[in-house]
Amino acid sequence: MSFPKPHPHRALKRPAAQVTLEARARIRRQVIARDQCRCVVCRGPVSYEGAHVHEAVFRSQGGNPVDPTGAGMVTLCPSCHQLVHHRVIRITLTPEGAVEVTPWTDKTSR
Ligand SMILES: [Zn+2]
Numbered sequence: 001m002s003f004p005k006p007h008p009h010r011a012l013k014r015p016a017a018q019v020t021l022e023a024r025a026r027i028r029r030q031v032i033a034r035d036q037c038r039c040v041v042c043r044g045p046v047s048y049e050g051a052h053v054h055e056a057v058f059r060s061q062g063g064n065p066v067d068p069t070g071a072g073m074v075t076l077c078p079s080c081h082q083l084v085h086h087r088v089i090r091i092t093l094t095p096e097g098a099v100e101v102t103p104w105t106d107k108t109s110r
Contacts, residue, residue, distance in 0.1 A: 019066045027070050028053045035075035040099045044077050052081040056091045074099055
């Protein structure tokens with residue numbers, strides 16, 4: 001079984017080392033529970049083991065992968081997570097925290 005390589009920009013900045021694996025696991029469970037064990041894109045059910053927790057807010061825009069509330073993170077199934085990282089769809093959060101899914105091609109200019 002092979003997994004996609006992490007994006008290069010993910011390898012650059014690691015969160016501070018003092019964040020324990022337990023804390024990360026807790027945040028992960030919290031995000032999945034908040035999203036009711038469903039992928040926020042396709043609404044398909046995911047298990048705690050199989051869910052992918054995705055950072056929907058870029059760290060450059062204030063996203064914090066170790067925010068204890070799990071703000072800025074969403075639950076995805078493996079298939080939808082692939083679509084996000086292959087730039088097929090894009091997930092953004094409204095200021096109120098609602099999830100918006102848009103085709104990547106909507107806003108390609110940068
Ligand atoms: Zn999905």
